[in-house]
Amino acid sequence: xxxxxxxxxxxxxxxxxxxxxxxxxxxxxxxxxxxxxxxxxxxxxxxxxxxxxxxxxxxxxxxxxxxxxxxxxxxxxxxxxxxxxxxxxxxxxxxxxxxxxxxxxxxxxxxxxxxxxxxxxxxxxxxxxxxxxxxxxxxxxxxxxxxxxxxxxxxxxxxxxxxxxxxxxxxxxxxxxxxxxxxxxxxxxxxxxxxxxxxxxxxxxxxxxxxxxxxxxxxxxxxxxxxxxxxxxxxxxxxxxxxxxxxxxxxxxxxxxxxxxxxxxxxxxxxxxxxxxxxxxxxxxxxxxxxxxxxxxxxxxxxxxxxxxxxxxxxxxxxxxxxxxxxxxxxxxxxxxxxxxxxxxxxxxxxxxxxxxxxxxxxxxxxxxxxxxxxxxxxxxxxxxxxxxxxxxxxxxxxxxxxxxxxxxxxxx
Amino acid sequence: xxxxxxxxxxxxxxxxxxxxxxxxxxxxxxxxxxxxxxxxxxxxxxxxxxxxxxxxxxxxxxxxxxxxxxxxxxxxxxxxxxxxxxxxxxxxxxxxxxxxxxxxxxxxxxxxxxxxxxxxxxxxxxxxxxxxxxxxxxxxxxxxxxxxxxxxxxxxxxxxxxxxxxxxxxxxxxxxxxxxxxxxxxxxxxxxxxxxxxxxxxxxxxxxxxxxxxxxxxxxxxxxxxxxxxxxxxxxxxxxxxxxxxxxxxxxxxxxxxxxxxxxxxxxxxxxxxxxxxxxxxxxxxxxxxxxxxxxxxxxxxxxxxxxxxxxxxxxxxxxxxxxxxxxxxxxxxxxxxxxxxxxxxxxxxxxxxxxxxxxxxxxxxxxxxxxxxxxxxxxxxxxxxxxxxxxxxxxxxxxxxxxxxxxxxxxx
Numbered sequence: 001x002x003x004x005x006x007x008x009x010x011x012x013x014x015x016x017x018x019x020x021x022x023x024x025x026x027x028x029x030x031x032x033x034x035x036x037x038x039x040x041x042x043x044x045x046x047x048x049x050x051x052x053x054x055x056x057x058x059x060x061x062x063x064x065x066x067x068x069x070x071x072x073x074x075x076x077x078x079x080x081x082x083x084x085x086x087x088x089x090x091x092x093x094x095x096x097x098x099x100x101x102x103x104x105x106x107x108x109x110x111x112x113x114x115x116x117x118x119x120x121x122x123x124x125x126x127x128x129x130x131x132x133x134x135x136x137x138x139x140x141x142x143x144x145x146x147x148x149x150x151x152x153x154x155x156x157x158x159x160x161x162x163x164x165x166x167x168x169x170x171x172x173x174x175x176x177x178x179x180x181x182x183x184x185x186x187x188x189x190x191x192x193x194x195x196x197x198x199x200x201x202x203x204x205x206x207x208x209x210x211x212x213x214x215x216x217x218x219x220x221x222x223x224x225x226x227x228x229x230x231x232x233x234x235x236x237x238x239x240x241x242x243x244x245x246x247x248x249x250x251x252x253x254x255x256x257x258x259x260x261x262x263x264x265x266x267x268x269x270x271x272x273x274x275x276x277x278x279x280x281x282x283x284x285x286x287x288x289x290x291x292x293x294x295x296x297x298x299x300x301x302x303x304x305x306x307x308x309x310x311x312x313x314x315x316x317x318x319x320x321x322x323x324x325x326x327x328x329x330x331x332x333x334x335x336x337x338x339x340x341x342x343x344x345x346x347x348x349x350x351x352x353x354x355x356x357x358x359x360x361x362x363x364x365x366x367x368x369x370x371x372x373x374x375x376x377x378x379x380x381x382x383x384x385x386x387x388x389x390x391x392x393x394x395x396x397x398x399x400x401x402x403x404x405x406x407x408x409x410x411x412x413x
Numbered sequence: 414x415x416x417x418x419x420x421x422x423x424x425x426x427x428x429x430x431x432x433x434x435x436x437x438x439x440x441x442x443x444x445x446x447x448x449x450x451x452x453x454x455x456x457x458x459x460x461x462x463x464x465x466x467x468x469x470x471x472x473x474x475x476x477x478x479x480x481x482x483x484x485x486x487x488x489x490x491x492x493x494x495x496x497x498x499x500x501x502x503x504x505x506x507x508x509x510x511x512x513x514x515x516x517x518x519x520x521x522x523x524x525x526x527x528x529x530x531x532x533x534x535x536x537x538x539x540x541x542x543x544x545x546x547x548x549x550x551x552x553x554x555x556x557x558x559x560x561x562x563x564x565x566x567x568x569x570x571x572x573x574x575x576x577x578x579x580x581x582x583x584x585x586x587x588x589x590x591x592x593x594x595x596x597x598x599x600x601x602x603x604x605x606x607x608x609x610x611x612x613x614x615x616x617x618x619x620x621x622x623x624x625x626x627x628x629x630x631x632x633x634x635x636x637x638x639x640x641x642x643x644x645x646x647x648x649x650x651x652x653x654x655x656x657x658x659x660x661x662x663x664x665x666x667x668x669x670x671x672x673x674x675x676x677x678x679x680x681x682x683x684x685x686x687x688x689x690x691x692x693x694x695x696x697x698x699x700x701x702x703x704x705x706x707x708x709x710x711x712x713x714x715x716x717x718x719x720x721x722x723x724x725x726x727x728x729x730x731x732x733x734x735x736x737x738x739x740x741x742x743x744x745x746x747x748x749x750x751x752x753x754x755x756x757x758x759x760x761x762x763x764x765x766x767x768x769x770x771x772x773x774x775x776x777x778x779x780x781x782x783x784x785x786x787x788x789x790x791x792x793x794x795x796x797x798x799x800x801x802x803x804x805x806x807x808x809x810x811x812x813x814x815x816x817x818x819x820x821x822x823x824x825x826x
Contacts, residue, residue: 016469050489056429057493058500065499068507069492072485076463079482080470086478087471094481098511099556143512 003125004029005169007039007135007157012172012231013077014044016084022172022231023084026130030090035125037164038132039157040081042073063108067137067147071097074134074153081132092130095120097137098145102156104138110149111138113156116163133160151212158218158226169224171211172231177238178203178210180402181255186394188403192253193236196243199253202345202379216240243347250409251348251355252400257393258341259386261291262314263371264307264321268331271303275328279305279321286320288313291341292374292381302331306372308383311337339371340389342396343381356380362399368392416538417442418582420452420548420570425585425644426490427457429497435585435644436497439543443503448538450577451545452570453494455486476521480550480560484510487547487566494545505543508533510550511558515569517551523562524551526569529576546573564625571631571639582637584624585644590651591616591623593815594668599807601816605666606649609656612666615758615792629653656760663822664761664768665813670806671754672799674704675727676784677720677734681744684716688741692718692734699733701726704754705787705794715744719785721796724750752784753802755809756794769793775812781805 006029008022022040029036050069054061061069078094085092100120104111124131135153138146148155154171161169178200179189195203197220204213210228219226219240229237269275276295283290291308298304309317314337321333342363349355359380363370368391371383384392396402401409419442421435435453442449463482467474474482491507498505513533517524537544548566551559561568567584574582591613592602608616610633617626623641632639632653642650682688689708696703704721711717722730727750734746755776762768772793776783781804784796797805809815814822 016466019470053429053489053493054496057432058496061496062499065492065495065505065507068495068509069489072488075485076466076482079478080466082478082481083467083471083474086475092478094478096481096558145509 001033001035001125003037003164003166004034005037005039005157005161005164005166006172007153007170008041008172008231009153009174010041010044010047011174013040013081016080018231019043019077019081019084020088023081023088025172025231026085027088027090030130034167036130037121037125037160037166038078038081038130039135039153039160040074040077040132041135041153042070043077043080046073046076064144067108068145070147071134071137071145074136078132078134082130085130090130091128092132093124094132094134096134097156098139098143100133102133102138102159104140104146104148106140106142106144106146108144108146111140111146113138113148113159116159118163121160121164149214151215154211154215155218158215158222158224161224162218162222167225168227169219170227170229172229173210174230174232175210176230176233176235177228178240178254180253181393181397182257185257185390186255186397186402189397190403190405192238192406194239194241195253196347197240198243198378199345199347200240202343202376203254203256211240250346250406251352252344252346252402253348253406254346255342255344255393255396255400255402257389258343259389260311261308261339261341261383262311262317262335262337263339263383264309264314264317265334265336266305266321266325266328266330266332267334268298268302269305270329271297271299271301275303276305278328279324280307282320282324283317286316288317288320294372294374308339308341336371338386339383340386340392341381341383342389342392343379344396344400345379347378349378349380358399359396362395363392366391366395368395414446414448414538416450416577416579417447418450418452418570418574418577418579419585420566420583421454421585421644422566422587423454423457423460424587426453426494429493431644432456432490432494432497433501436494436501438585438644439498440501440503443543447580449543450534450538450573450579451491451494451543452548452566452573453487453490453545454548454566455483456490456493459486459489477557480521481558483560484547484550484558487549491545491547495543498543503543504541505545506537507545507547509547510569511552511556513546515546515551515572517553517559517561519553519555519557519559521557521559524553524559526551526561526572529572531576534573534577562627564628567624567628568631571628571635571637574637575631575635579637581640582632583640583642585642586623587643587645588623589643589646589648590641591653591667593666594806594810595670598670598803599668599810599815602810603816603818605651606818607652607654608666609760610653611656611791612758612760613653615756615789616667616669624653663759663819664765665757665759665815666761666819667759668755668757668806668809668813668815670802671756672802673724674752674754674796675722675724675730675748675750676752676796677722677727677730678747678749679718679734679738679741679743679745680747681711681715682718683742684710684712684714688716689718691741692737693720695733695737696730699729701730701733707785707787721752721754749784751799752796753799753805754794754796755802755805756792757809757813758792760791762791762793771812772809775808776805779804779808781808
C-alpha cells in the first residue's frame with residue numbers, strides 16, 4: 001500500500017474544530033487507500049506561550065531544557081489528534097520523536113536528523129492504524145530531547161517521507177499554494193501548479209515563507225514530491241518536484257520583493273588578494289549573515305566592495321566594517337537602508353537570454369532606477385529605492401505575465 | 414553523599430514565583446550537602462485543562478493517548494524548574510519518566526512501576542547537578558508513555574527514594590503536615606510529629622487526603638522515611654515512618670470524619686453459605702466500591718447484611734441490590750443517605766483495651782446516637798447521623814486530647 005505524509009502547521013490544528021477538520025482530511029486519504037502518517041506542529045500560539053513561561057524564569061534558558069519544554073507542544077497535538085480520529089471511528093496512534101527514534105545530533109534548538117526507525121511505524125500502519133508523529137523534535141544518542149529549529153515540522157515530514165518511501169508529502173497550510181509573487185503586493189498573482197526545488201529554494205531564501213529552506217533542501221536531496229495546499233480547501237495546491245521537461249518552457253516562475261534590506265559599500269579598498277576574505281571573516285565572526293556580494297574593480301590598485309544584509313543586521317555590519325576600514329585601506333563607507341530588492345526566479349533562465357533585457361526594460365518603463373544587480377543561475381535581483389519597490393515588483397510581474405498560469409504566457413526569447 | 418528526594422505538588426509549582434520558591438528550597442538542601450532529586454507535578458490546573466481539551470475531541474479518549482497527553486504537564490514543570498535553578502547559578506537537568514527508564518506495566522492511566530534505571534541519575538548527581546524527574550509517568554516495555562493514576566507523583570517520589578536509597582523523601586504540600594484531625598472541623602487539631610505508615614494508611618483511606626494511599630504503601634514496603642511539610646514554611650512537618658517503641662504509648666493518633674456516605678441494609682436475608690458472596694459479587698460487577706460490611710445473625714435461618722458506600726455510589730448499589738433481592742430471599746431493603754462515619758485511628762489500640770469505652774462514652778455524653786460500629790486492628794468507626802457528625806468528631810477529639818501533642822496526653826488504659 002502506498003504511504004502518504006500529511007503535515008499540518010500550527011494554524012491548522014489551533015483548536016478542537018481545526019483538529020477535527022484536519023482529521024477528516026486524513027480520513028479522506030485513508031479512504032482513497034493510502035496508509036497515512038500525520039506530522040503536526042504545536043497548536044496555535046502554544047510554543048510562544050511556553051517560550052514566555054521559560055523567559056519568566058530564565059532570560060537565557062539552557063537549550064537542552066528549552067527543547068525538553070517546547071517538544072511538549074507537538075506531543076500534545078498528536079495525542080489530541082489521535083483522540084479525534086478514534087472518536088470518528090478510526091484506529092490511530094501517536095508518537096513523539098523519541099518513540100520512533102528520530103535520532104539527531106546534539107545541537108539543541110537546531111538539531112539535524114541522522115536516522116529514523118521506521119519499523120514501528122510500518123508495523124502500526126500494517127495493523128490498519130493512522131500514525132501521528134510529533135513534528136519538530138528528535139532525540140540525540142543519549143536520549144536528550146532535541147528540536148529541529150524554525151520550520152522543523154516540515155523537516156520532520158520530509159525525513160519521514162524519505163524513510164518510509166512515501167508517494168507524496170502534503171504540507172497543509174493557510175494559503176492555497178505557492179504564488180508567482182506575494183498576492184498582498186500584486187493582487188493578480190497566479191497560483192503555480194508546479195515549481196522545481198531550486199526555484200522554491202530561491203523563493204524561500206528571498207522571503208516567500210511558505211516552507212522553510214531546509215525542508216525544501218531535504219526534499220530535493222531525497223527526491224520527495226511535495227504538495228503545498230490549503231487545509232481548508234479541496235483544491236490542488238502547488239507541487240514541488242524535480243524539473244520536468246515542460247518546466248523548461250517557463251522562463252520566469254515567480255518574483256519576490258525583499259524590503260527589510262540594507263546595503264554597505266566599501267569604496268576604494270586596496271585591490272589585493274585576501275582583502276575581501278578579511279572583511280567577510282570579520283563579519284562572520286560578528287555573526288552577520290550576508291545576502292549578496294558585489295566586487296568591482298575601480299583601477300588596478302583599487303576596488304569597491306558592496307554587500308547587502310537584512311535590515312536587522314545593519315548595526316552589527318556597520319560596526320564591523322568601521323573597525324577594519326583602515327586595515328583594508330578603505331577610503332570611504334556608504335550605508336543605504338532605504339533600499340529593496342526585486343528578484344525574478346526561474347529554471348528556464350539557464351537557456352533563455354532575453355530575461356535580463358525584459359526585466360531591465362520593464363523597470364525602465366516604470367521609471368524605476370536600478371542601484372545594482374546580482375544574479376544566480378536561476379535568479380536575477382535588482383536593488384532599487386524602497387519607495388519605488390512595490391511599483392517595481394508590479395511592473396516586473398506584468399512584464400513576465402505572472403498573473404497568468406504558466407502555459408498561457410508568451411515565450412521570452 | 415546522602416541523597417534526598419523533594420516532591421512538589423501542583424500548587425507548589427503553579428506559577429513562576431512558586432517555582433522560584435521551590436527552587437530556593439532545593440538549593441538550601443544542596444547547601445546542607447545533600448544530592449537532591451526533585452519530583453514535580455504538573456503546574457496548577459494544567460492537567461485539568463488538558464483533560465478538558467481531550468474531552469472536547471473525544472468523550473472517551475483512548476487511555477494510551479490520554480497518558481501521552483497528560484505526561485506533558487510534568488515534563489513542562491521539570492524543564493522550567495531546571496531553568497529556574499540554572500538562573501540561580503546551579504547546574505540542573507530534567508528527565509521524563511522515559512528518559513530515566515521508569516518502566517511500568519502497560520495498564521494505562523494507573524500503571525505500576527516495575528523498575529528504574531538509576532545509573533543516569535547517579536551520573537548527573539555525581540557531576541554536581543540537581544536532577545529533576547517528571548512525576549506521575551513512566552514507559553512500558555514497548556516505549557508507550559504510561560501514567561500512575563491519582564497521587565502518582567507521590568508514588569514516583571517513593572520509587573526514586575527506594576531506587577536511589579535516599580535518606581528521606583520530602584513531600585511538599587500546602588499544609589503544615591498531618592493533623593490529628595481535619596483542622597477545618599476541629600480548629601484545635603494538633604500537628605503530629607510522627608505517624609506510622611499503618612496509621613497514615615487508615616487516615617488516607619478515611620479521606621485525609623495529604624498523600625495517596627498507594628504512595629504510603631510503597632513507603633511502608635520499602636521503608637522510605639517520608640517527611641510531609643509545607644512548601645512555604647521552614648518548620649518541620651510530620652515524619653511518616655515504621656513504628657518506633659515510643660509510638661506505642663500513643664493510643665489514638667488521629668480522628669476522621671467521612672460525610673459523603675450512604676448505608677444499605679438488607680433485612681432478613683436467608684442465612685446460608687454463599688448468599689453474602691452473591692450480593693458482593695454482583696456489586697463488584699457493577700463496579701461499586703464497598704467501604705465497610707457488617708453481617709449479623711437474626712436467627713438460625715435469617716441474617717441482616719449491611720454495607721456502606723460513598724454517596725456517589727449509592728445509586729448503582731441500590732439498583733444492584735434491588736435486582737438480586739429475591740435471589741437471596743431478602744425481606745426488605747433500607748437505604749440511609751443521611752449518615753456519616755467518625756473514626757479513631759492508632760497503632761496503640763492493639764495493646765490498649767480502653768479505647769472503645771472512651772469513644773462510646775464521649776459520644777454518649779455528647780448525646781450522639783451510634784447506628785453501627787466497625788473495627789480494624791488500628792481503627793474504630795461509628796456510623797452516626799450526618800446532622801450530629803461534627804459534634805461527634807469534636808467530642809471524640811476532646812476525649813482523646815487530639816488538640817495536644819502526643820506526649821502531653823493522659824494515658825488511656
